[in-house]
Amino acid sequence: xxxxxxxxxxxxxxxxxxxxxxxxxxxxxxxxxxxxxxxxxxxxxxxxxxxxxxxxxxxxxxxxxxxxxxxxxxxxxxxxxxxxxxxxxxxxxxxxxxxxxxxxxxxxxxxxxxxxxxxxxxxxxxxxxxxxxxxxxxxxxxxxxxxxxxxxxxxxxxxxxxxxxxxxxxxxxxxxxxxxxxxxxxxxxxxxxxxxxxxxxxxxxxxxxxxxxxxxxxxxxxxxxxxxxxxxxxxxxxxxxxxxxxxxxxxxxxxxxxxxxxxxxxxxxxxxxxxxxxxxxxxxxxxxxxxxxxxxxxxxxxxxxxxxxxxxxxxxxxxxxxxxxxxxxxxxxxxxxxxxxxxxxxxxxxxxxxxxxxxxxxxxxxxxxxxxxxxxxxxxxxxxxxxxxxxxxxxxxxxxxxxxxxxxxxxxxxxxxxxxxxxxxxxxxxxxxxxxxxxxxxxxxxxxxxxxxxxxxxxxxxxxxxxxxxxxxxxxxxxxxxxxxxxxxxxxxxxx
Amino acid sequence: xxxxxxxxxxxxxxxxxxxxxxxxxxxxxxxxxxxxxxxxxxxxxxxxxxxxxxxxxxxxxxxxxxxxxxxxxxxxxxxxxxxxxxxxxxxxxxxxxxxxxxxxxxxxxxxxxxxxxxxxxxxxxxxxxxxxxxxxxxxxxxxxxxxxxxxxxxxxxxxxxxxxxxxxxxxxxxxxxxxxxxxxxxxxxxxxxxxxxxxxxxxxxxxxxxxxxxxxxxxxxxxxxxxxxxxxxxxxxxxxxxxxxxxxxxxxxxxxxxxxxxxxxxxxxxxxxxxxxxxxxxxxxxxxxxxxxxxxxxxxxxxxxxxxxxxxxxxxxxxxxxxxxxxxxxxxxxxxxxxxxxxxxxxxxxxxxxxxxxxxxxxxxxxxxxxxx
Numbered sequence: 001x002x003x004x005x006x007x008x009x010x011x012x013x014x015x016x017x018x019x020x021x022x023x024x025x026x027x028x029x030x031x032x033x034x035x036x037x038x039x040x041x042x043x044x045x046x047x048x049x050x051x052x053x054x055x056x057x058x059x060x061x062x063x064x065x066x067x068x069x070x071x072x073x074x075x076x077x078x079x080x081x082x083x084x085x086x087x088x089x090x091x092x093x094x095x096x097x098x099x100x101x102x103x104x105x106x107x108x109x110x111x112x113x114x115x116x117x118x119x120x121x122x123x124x125x126x127x128x129x130x131x132x133x134x135x136x137x138x139x140x141x142x143x144x145x146x147x148x149x150x151x152x153x154x155x156x157x158x159x160x161x162x163x164x165x166x167x168x169x170x171x172x173x174x175x176x177x178x179x180x181x182x183x184x185x186x187x188x189x190x191x192x193x194x195x196x197x198x199x200x201x202x203x204x205x206x207x208x209x210x211x212x213x214x215x216x217x218x219x220x221x222x223x224x225x226x227x228x229x230x231x232x233x234x235x236x237x238x239x240x241x242x243x244x245x246x247x248x249x250x251x252x253x254x255x256x257x258x259x260x261x262x263x264x265x266x267x268x269x270x271x272x273x274x275x276x277x278x279x280x281x282x283x284x285x286x287x288x289x290x291x292x293x294x295x296x297x298x299x300x301x302x303x304x305x306x307x308x309x310x311x312x313x314x315x316x317x318x319x320x321x322x323x324x325x326x327x328x329x330x331x332x333x334x335x336x337x338x339x340x341x342x343x344x345x346x347x348x349x350x351x352x353x354x355x356x357x358x359x360x361x362x363x364x365x366x367x368x369x370x371x372x373x374x375x376x377x378x379x380x381x382x383x384x385x386x387x388x389x390x391x392x393x394x395x396x397x398x399x400x401x402x403x404x405x406x407x408x409x410x411x412x413x414x415x416x417x418x419x420x421x422x423x424x425x426x427x428x429x430x431x432x433x434x435x436x437x438x439x440x441x442x443x444x445x446x447x448x449x450x451x452x453x454x455x456x457x458x459x460x461x462x463x464x465x466x467x468x469x470x471x472x473x474x475x476x477x478x479x480x481x482x483x484x485x486x487x488x489x490x491x492x493x494x495x496x
Numbered sequence: 497x498x499x500x501x502x503x504x505x506x507x508x509x510x511x512x513x514x515x516x517x518x519x520x521x522x523x524x525x526x527x528x529x530x531x532x533x534x535x536x537x538x539x540x541x542x543x544x545x546x547x548x549x550x551x552x553x554x555x556x557x558x559x560x561x562x563x564x565x566x567x568x569x570x571x572x573x574x575x576x577x578x579x580x581x582x583x584x585x586x587x588x589x590x591x592x593x594x595x596x597x598x599x600x601x602x603x604x605x606x607x608x609x610x611x612x613x614x615x616x617x618x619x620x621x622x623x624x625x626x627x628x629x630x631x632x633x634x635x636x637x638x639x640x641x642x643x644x645x646x647x648x649x650x651x652x653x654x655x656x657x658x659x660x661x662x663x664x665x666x667x668x669x670x671x672x673x674x675x676x677x678x679x680x681x682x683x684x685x686x687x688x689x690x691x692x693x694x695x696x697x698x699x700x701x702x703x704x705x706x707x708x709x710x711x712x713x714x715x716x717x718x719x720x721x722x723x724x725x726x727x728x729x730x731x732x733x734x735x736x737x738x739x740x741x742x743x744x745x746x747x748x749x750x751x752x753x754x755x756x757x758x759x760x761x762x763x764x765x766x767x768x769x770x771x772x773x774x775x776x777x778x779x780x781x782x783x784x785x786x787x788x789x790x791x792x793x794x795x796x797x798x799x800x801x802x803x804x805x806x807x808x809x810x811x812x813x814x815x816x817x818x819x820x821x822x823x824x825x826x827x828x829x830x831x832x833x834x835x836x837x838x839x840x841x842x843x844x845x846x847x848x849x850x851x852x853x854x855x856x857x858x859x860x861x862x863x864x865x866x867x868x869x
Contacts, residue, residue, distance in 0.1 A: 012679035012683075013511055013519070013679055013681035014523050015511065040519070043519075043523070043526060045522065046521065046525075047523070048518055048519065050515060050519075051511060051512050052512070052680040088512045088514075088515070089512070089518075154534075154537065157529070158530075159526075190509065364529070474528050474563065477528070478559055
């Protein structure tokens with residue numbers, strides 16, 4: 001899954017776990033380039049950046065140093081680095097805490113920004129614009145990796161923490177000196193004042209091309225130790241010579257295994273070795289003088305391995321089906337397209353800043369039902385009135401108004417106060433619908449209580465839906481589930 | 497505030513505790529959401545186990561154990577024959593001290609093909625918690641802790657050495673865990689610091705409360721919401737007569753719902769001569785413990801016994817719970833507690849039996865007093 005949770009170490013703090021890197025020409029202004037990176041796979045709605053790590057996107061100029069089986073992309077020494085640091089949280093009365101950050105740009109100037117501010121922050125001359133915050137995960141994972149079977153998008157509704165920079169291509173990259181760049185993103189330890197970094201790794205995690213760790217280095221079809229943490233600790237653009245043979249061998253074995261997944265050999269040993277060498281130099285390639293499209297990902301590598309000049313800007317757009325592109329290449333060498341089980345990520349990337357779609361929200365459902373040994377009318381007579389005192393966890397109910405729109409203020413036995421509004425009642429169907437006003441830490445909170453005749457007995461169903469807002473979903477779920485369970489069980493005791 | 501440097505090592509860089517707590521909650525919330533959509537998807541249930549355990553251990557949210565039970569039920573429904581479902585059932589049973597059930601589920605998990613490393617790790621945890629095969633457990637713990645990059649194995653090694661009365665070795669294991677910690681999550685270093693507090697404040701024969709307090713303070717520096725560290729530090733402050741400092745620690749922890757917080761607030765009110773407030777907190781603590789004991793009796797038997805031996809003032813209930821705990825895991829501390837509870841409850845014969853049992857199992861490591869009538 002791209003680079004999502006790609007090693008045992010990253011389970012420690014998910015906010016240092018690099019998930020993805022996207023590099024593309026801005027769809028709203030072709031004279032600008034966008035580098036976007038994500039951390040924190042499957043982040044919940046309240047996720048924030050760690051204050052203890054540097055988050056960086058780094059580019060180096062690259063030249064094509066060999067074609068065909070001698071394919072080689074040589075990275076230069078000069079780094080163009082965008083470094084993001086995030087502050088501690090600032091308390092805001094009655095609101096979620098605020099987080100600010102600082103981006104240090106390649107020329108040394110710094111740009112302050114507020115996390116989750118969609119407008120981002122821009123340098124006075126407009127050269128740089130940055131954003132950081134929670135967004136919908138643009139990555140599409142529609143394959144079961146082990147079996148290589150198309151599947152629904154496993155990351156549906158997921159969010160990530162994104163940091164991105166949008167900049168004037170000519171001013172920043174000077175493409176006249178060479179327009180091909182290799183790009184990586186990384187998280188590294190950031191010493192805090194007064195604190196000591198004991199034995200930290202030089203970096204926590206980094207990402208170049210998608211799927212280096214979870215597909216190519218951790219192919220379930222290839223036996224061997226998990227080398228992903230070791231890989232994550234390598235220096236981008238400079239894999240340690242003593243470890244390079246380990247990674248090269250793993251890549252060769254892995255690529256050979258993928259080649260044979262369809263039972264046909266599309267790659268010769270020399271071609272697999274060349275491909276492994278290209279993947280060992282793990283950076284995303286983008287030619288900023290050419291257009292990037294949703295299908296141009298890996299075109300630079302593929303053309304070079306095929307011994308001919310590349311045609312596109314390569315890169316990786318937000319809506320690229322990069323796993324389809326990768327599997328088609330490594331399994332059958334573009335003989336026939338391999339298509340995953342979903343057509344797009346939860347939300348498509350946008351054409352305007354900050355490009356990644358807003359975070360996803362999900363309607364939660366908690367439902368409980370019980371069968372009791374009494375006629376439905378008798379049960380409804382007890383629980384149907386909006387102000388009825390039948391629930392053992394409720395100490396008091398006060399009603400305000402009447403009919404639809406009527407409010408009930410419920411005080412639970414542990415002192416919690418909940419205010420709900422009657423939306424509709426249907427005595428013929430023995431059902432009423434209500435909305436939560438306050439007290440549950442949720443928005444769009446609606447409930448339905450219903451009694452249905454079931455032979456000589458009756459079935460009571462209580463269903464609640466909500467969007468969490470201020471309280472974690474699971475806490476609301478637990479509260480609601482407890483209310484439902486205890487309430488319905490009390491009916492069982494009463495009616496048998 | 498005392499810095500870790502005063503204790504011989506420096507405070508390490510770590511994510512701010514409030515950020516880490518928010519992100520734990522965020523990840524946990526999202527994991528459940530993903531689980532309800534696809535319970536069979538590998539990795540999600542495993543993540544929930546880790547996140548819920550962290551939530552219980554550090555945030556004091558003990559309803560995490562109820563949610564873990566729900567996870568096991570749902571997973572068993574989704575894939576009844578899978579090794580991972582059995583392994584998770586074993587992990588959850590272990591975390592609520594249902595060790596016999598944990599062993600049974602672990603056996604099933606192994607038969608269904610879970611990796612030996614995952615099974616061995618849990619098996620060691622169960623053996624250590626129940627005081628079984630401790631020399632083998634110690635050898636395995638030392639071997640695992642010696643592997644490069646496995647800093648996380650050093651904390652359970654320290655806990656085992658403390659159980660065995662090797663206090664200097666335990667101290668070294670915990671400090672080494674801190675020194676070699678390679679991550680920025682504050683949970684693990686806070687845990688090691690807390691264990692050091694317990695070691696110096698409770699495990700050693702002549703406790704050093706100020707040294708323990710320094711470690712608890714460091715744990716709280718890493719993780720301000722660390723409920724157990726707050727409770728333990730508050731206990732020391734109470735003993736030292738620093739009631740306002742104790743109150744400052746306890747009041748923010750009250751919302752966690754952990755009954756130990758109410759218990760210590762009751763002690764605090766008692767010390768201040770406020771019988772009324774003390775009674776209110778004691779009632780909350782008693783009802784909190786009983787609610788936990790009703791749902792997870794083995795997990796909270798020792799905590800409940802401790803409460804009823806202390807301010808809960810019900811030696812008979814304490815003895816009942818301590819006996820339950822000893823039957824489940826006859827460790828050194830469990831036997832010590834049961835012996836004390838038997839004496840408090842006036843069960844002299846039972847106390848003698850426990851003393852003999854302790855001597856047979858632990859030799860001189862448990863110098864329980866002979867009953868005198």
